[in-house]
Amino acid sequence: MPEPLVGAMRHYLETSYRGSQSEIVTTIGLAVKLVSxxxxxxxxxxxxxxxxxxxxxxxxxxxxxxxxxxxxxxxxAIAKVLM
Numbered sequence: 658m659p660e661p662l663v664g665a666m667r668h669y670l671e672t673s674y675r676g677s678q679s680e681i682v683t684t685i686g687l688a689v690k691l692v693s694x695x696x697x698x699x700x701x702x703x704x705x706x707x708x709x710x711x712x713x714x715x716x717x718x719x720x721x722x723x724x725x726x727x728x729x730x731x732x733x734a735i736a737k738v739l740m
Contacts, residue, residue: 660678664676664681664682668686669689670689672686672705680711687705687708687711690705691721692729694722695725695730696729701723702722
C-alpha cells in the first residue's frame with residue numbers, strides 16, 4: 658500500500674499531525690469531518706486548525722461543506738439505485 662495512503666489512514670484524526678504526509682493527512686481528516694457531519698445530517702461543523710493549515714477561510718469552509726453536501730447526496734442516491 659502506498660505510504661501516503663498508510664499515513665492518511667493512520668493519522669487522519671490527529672489535528673496536529675506534522676509528519677511527512679502532513680498535507681494529505683490534513684486533507685483526509687478534514688474531509689472525514691465534513692462527510693461525517695453530512696451523513697449525520699448535522700450543520701456545517703466549525704472550522705478547526707486543519708482548515709487554516711490548508712489555507713481555507715471560514716467562508717470557503719462553508720462553501721466547501723455545501724458543495725460536498727450536494728455531492729454526497731447524489732452519490733448516496735446513485736449507490737441506492739445500484740444496490
